[in-house]
Amino acid sequence: MGELIAVLAIVVPALVAVVGVAVQRRRRSEPVREAFEDRAARVNETCTRIHALSDTLRRSSELIRSGFAPEEAEPILTGLDEALSEADGLLKERDRLADRYAALTRWSPHSELIAVARLWEDLEGRSERALGLTQAAEERSSRALAASASLADDAREAARRIEQVRASAEQARAQGYVVDGETSVLGSAHDDLSEVQGLVAEGRPLTGGGALSDLSSKLSAASTALQALKEREARADARLGGLEEDLRKLRTHHAAAEQAVEELNAGFAPAVADGMEDRLRHGERQAAQAAGRVAATRAALEQRDVHAAEQELEAAESAHRAAAEAFHSPVTRLGKVRELAAWLPRRRSQVLIQLTELAERAASDKGTRHLSRIAYGLRARVESLDMDGDRPDWLELEGRLNEAEGLGHTIADASSDVLGVIDEIRTALQDAERELTRTRERVHALERQVR
Numbered sequence: 001m002g003e004l005i006a007v008l009a010i011v012v013p014a015l016v017a018v019v020g021v022a023v024q025r026r027r028r029s030e031p032v033r034e035a036f037e038d039r040a041a042r043v044n045e046t047c048t049r050i051h052a053l054s055d056t057l058r059r060s061s062e063l064i065r066s067g068f069a070p071e072e073a074e075p076i077l078t079g080l081d082e083a084l085s086e087a088d089g090l091l092k093e094r095d096r097l098a099d100r101y102a103a104l105t106r107w108s109p110h111s112e113l114i115a116v117a118r119l120w121e122d123l124e125g126r127s128e129r130a131l132g133l134t135q136a137a138e139e140r141s142s143r144a145l146a147a148s149a150s151l152a153d154d155a156r157e158a159a160r161r162i163e164q165v166r167a168s169a170e171q172a173r174a175q176g177y178v179v180d181g182e183t184s185v186l187g188s189a190h191d192d193l194s195e196v197q198g199l200v201a202e203g204r205p206l207t208g209g210g211a212l213s214d215l216s217s218k219l220s221a222a223s224t225a226l227q228a229l230k231e232r233e234a235r236a237d238a239r240l241g242g243l244e245e246d247l248r249k250l251r252t253h254h255a256a257a258e259q260a261v262e263e264l265n266a267g268f269a270p271a272v273a274d275g276m277e278d279r280l281r282h283g284e285r286q287a288a289q290a291a292g293r294v295a296a297t298r299a300a301l302e303q304r305d306v307h308a309a310e311q312e313l314e315a316a317e318s319a320h321r322a323a324a325e326a327f328h329s330p331v332t333r334l335g336k337v338r339e340l341a342a343w344l345p346r347r348r349s350q351v352l353i354q355l356t357e358l359a360e361r362a363a364s365d366k367g368t369r370h371l372s373r374i375a376y377g378l379r380a381r382v383e384s385l386d387m388d389g390d391r392p393d394w395l396e397l398e399g400r401l402n403e404a405e406g407l408g409h410t411i412a413d414a415s416s417d418v419l420g421v422i423d424e425i426r427t428a429l430q431d432a433e434r435e436l437t438r439t440r441e442r443v444h445a446l447e448r449q450v451r
Contacts, residue, residue: 046124064076072206080141083134087133090130094123151208158193161220165223166183168226169183172226177304179307181305250324253328257280272394276333279326283324340395340397348387
């Protein structure tokens with residue numbers, strides 16, 4: 001009995017220690033294992049999606065390689081092999097790490113559990129990148145195969161639209177319309193359709209699809225234009241009426257521009273009128289062009305050629321806008337120089353006063369006297385501006401006055417900055433003098449106490 005008690009005395013503490021270690025390890029590993037389970041679930045879900053996409057990609061790549069010409073297949077398949085290789089490697093790595101995790105026991109070192117968890121963390125990042133690669137490759141291949149598969153239906157639809165446009169054109173001609181412009185696409189539609197079929201036969205469905213899309217767009221536009229002939233005709237006639245009225249008003253603008261150019265040449269410096277004669281002549285040419293286009297529009301509408309009328313009308317409106325802008329230039333220039341002639345002399349007087357005050361303020365302090373000389377020199381320049389002579393160049397005078405005023409502001413700012421620094425220095429000196437006085441007084445007081 002005594003021996004049993006002795007054995008228990010040795011064994012029980014050892015068992016308690018072992019159990020304590022086990023409990024401690026479990027507590028430390030529990031959060032890691034829970035996080036691992038969550039991560040493993042996400043990785044498994046991602047890998048399942050990657051696996052399904054990889055199978056689809058392999059089938060798609062076979063179809064593309066067998067049905068597309070190399071020059072069209074290569075851009076689609078770019079990155080596909082890399083994506084598949086990455087996906088295969090990822091799935092193998094997932095299985096290997098799963099086995100490694102399964103081999104862990106509660107007695108495995110905590111460091112081993114941490115190492116495996118970190119490997120799964122890295123695997124999760126790789127799986128997300130691999131999923132992105134496979135999705136992008138799958139989207140490219142799916143779009144290409146879908147475009148190729150729909151070509152036959154799209155070609156039949158294009159053939160149907162050709163006949164639809166032809167029937168609409170015949171109906172419009174029966175109503176008296178000229179529809180050569182709207183039906184220009186029919187001249188080459190069958191050849192374009194045959195070209196698409198040839199491209200498909202050559203294994204170039206993407207190129208063929210682009211050509212077919214262009215043909216379909218033209219056919220759709222032609223069909224819409226033919227169905228809206230009456231509305232387009234009415235709109236064109238209304239626009240033409242408005243434009244004819246605008247051209248009548250343009251004559252008044254032309255007369256005003258001619259008068260403005262004449263006054264600029266006679267009453268102001270040559271530089272003021274520079275380019276205005278050219279603008280006037282340009283406006284006259286554009287106005288003549290607009291008038292010719294208006295006449296052509298009217299003739300096209302009389303023939304019920306709506307397409308031609310719209311083309312001529314567009315050109316006429318553009319020429320009218322150009323003419324109106326050209327005629328506006330001399331009138332605007334004359335208004336500006338008249339305004340300058342009226343107020344620029346008063347503004348020069350104001351600038352002279354400002355520069356005089358600035359020079360006097362700068363001269364009142366030793367630190368800014370050098371700026372005073374500059375301000376007086378600038379004032380002399382402003383005073384020399386001749387605004388009373390024969391045919392002044394008001395545009396140049398405005399520029400020179402603006403420059404002088406800007407320089408005056410710069411001098412004023414510099415003067416303020418210098419005076420501000422001087423004030424700071426004076427304040428600092430005054431503070432230092434006061435502190436020195438207080439120090440002397442304390443020294444004298446100590447000397448009296450010592451005596």
